[in-house]
Amino acid sequence: MNTPRAATPSGAAHGQHLLTQMLRVRRLEEKCVELYSAAKIRGFLHVYIGEEAVAAGIMATLDPEDAVVATYREHGHALLKGVSAGSILAEMYGFQQGCCRGRGGSMHLFDAATRFYGGNAIVAGGLPLAIGLALADKMAGRSRVTVCFFGEGAAAEGEFHESLNLAALWQLPVLFCCENNLYAMGTALSRSESQTDLAVKAAAYEIPAWPVDGMDVLAVEEAARRAVDAVRGGGGPHFLELRTYRFRAHSMYDPERYRDKAEVARWIERDPIDLLRATLEGAGRLSEAEWAKMQRDVDAEVSAAVEFAEAGSVEPVDELLRFVYSEIRSP
Ligand SMILES: Cc1ncc(C[n+]2csc(CCOP(=O)(O)OP(=O)(O)O)c2C)c(N)n1
Numbered sequence: 001m002n003t004p005r006a007a008t009p010s011g012a013a014h015g016q017h018l019l020t021q022m023l024r025v026r027r028l029e030e031k032c033v034e035l036y037s038a039a040k041i042r043g044f045l046h047v048y049i050g051e052e053a054v055a056a057g058i059m060a061t062l063d064p065e066d067a068v069v070a071t072y073r074e075h076g077h078a079l080l081k082g083v084s085a086g087s088i089l090a091e092m093y094g095f096q097q098g099c100c101r102g103r104g105g106s107m108h109l110f111d112a113a114t115r116f117y118g119g120n121a122i123v124a125g126g127l128p129l130a131i132g133l134a135l136a137d138k139m140a141g142r143s144r145v146t147v148c149f150f151g152e153g154a155a156a157e158g159e160f161h162e163s164l165n166l167a168a169l170w171q172l173p174v175l176f177c178c179e180n181n182l183y184a185m186g187t188a189l190s191r192s193e194s195q196t197d198l199a200v201k202a203a204a205y206e207i208p209a210w211p212v213d214g215m216d217v218l219a220v221e222e223a224a225r226r227a228v229d230a231v232r233g234g235g236g237p238h239f240l241e242l243r244t245y246r247f248r249a250h251s252m253y254d255p256e257r258y259r260d261k262a263e264v265a266r267w268i269e270r271d272p273i274d275l276l277r278a279t280l281e282g283a284g285r286l287s288e289a290e291w292a293k294m295q296r297d298v299d300a301e302v303s304a305a306v307e308f309a310e311a312g313s314v315e316p317v318d319e320l321l322r323f324v325y326s327e328i329r330s331p
């Protein structure tokens with residue numbers, strides 16, 4: 001990597017901002033689990049608990065005009081891209097006040113206004129969308145970046161390879177962010193891939209790639225800033241392998257028989273929220289009162305979102321055919 005290192009903002013306010021962002025995702029996800037158990041949310045639900053440093057560190061480096069594409073484990077990405085917690089929860093309730101009028105649900109959050117393009121339930125399905133968005137920006141001469149999040153399970157899919165190849169061939173402004181949490185449902189990476197070093201796969205397509213400690217939000221942000229600046233500066237696609245771990249099961253249906261409790265416990269010792277909190281406290285950048293207020297504010301945001309979703313309603317039946325075809329008519 002020859003890209004110059006861009007300075008990562010430092011100081012108490014920035015550190016507290018990152019901590020707040022991770023806490024917002026954590027508390028929203030915990031609430032989702034609770035609401036799922038109460039049958040308020042139905043269908044599939046995949047939570048991001050444990051992986052928050054990845055989305056928080058990367059989003060901190062983006063401009064509002066940049067695009068984000070994610071997977072079905074995307075509630076946190078949507079929230080941090082600017083979709084409100086209320087419209088996310090209402091969407092999961094299946095209500096018309098949700099960001100997709102309740103038609104998408106947990107796995108299909110989507111919001112063009114904040115340039116959040118899913119919510120994609122098909123493994124690796126987001127990668128071709130991301131390079132399409134990036135291709136459009138390149139053709140229109142816009143200085144925007146598209147960030148594509150996906151799990152390491154995507155590396156086994158053809159779309160992963162097709163997308164990396166075209167992104168490199170056409171030098172598209174896209175940042176591939178592989179959230180390597182070691183498992184694709186119950187399958188460990190080493191049981192499905194001959195080459196488990198994902199940065200090596202990207203390098204095979206001539207894409208600059210490097211691994212990052214995905215539990216350390218400051219490391220994620222620094223790496224992301226370097227990569228995003230390079231992409232925005234015309235350096236073509238870049239690839240980050242974020243080494244992370246999900247603390248909970250794959251989805252609410254997963255009995256989790258494929259991994260050792262001791263392994264889970266070892267990763268939880270490096271909880272990204274605890275790590276940053278300890279760093280900030282150790283540096284005198286977070287007082288007890290500030291931490292207490294941060295928690296109160298986040299809890300209030302989540303409570304307001306639940307209230308908003310609870311007050312929602314299902315779309316009237318006679319509206320269900322709307323948006324099947326475009327409503328834009330030629331004059
Ligand atoms: C093309 C395709 N095959 C299979 C599935 C079923 N499936 C859903 S999630 C998943 C595992 C994906 O794991 P990974 O990409 O590592 O993401 P993670 O869930 O770990 O975030 C699979 C196989 C799917 N959704 N799409």
Ligand SMILES: [Mg+2]
Binds near residue numbers: 181182185
């Ligand atoms: Mg995975």
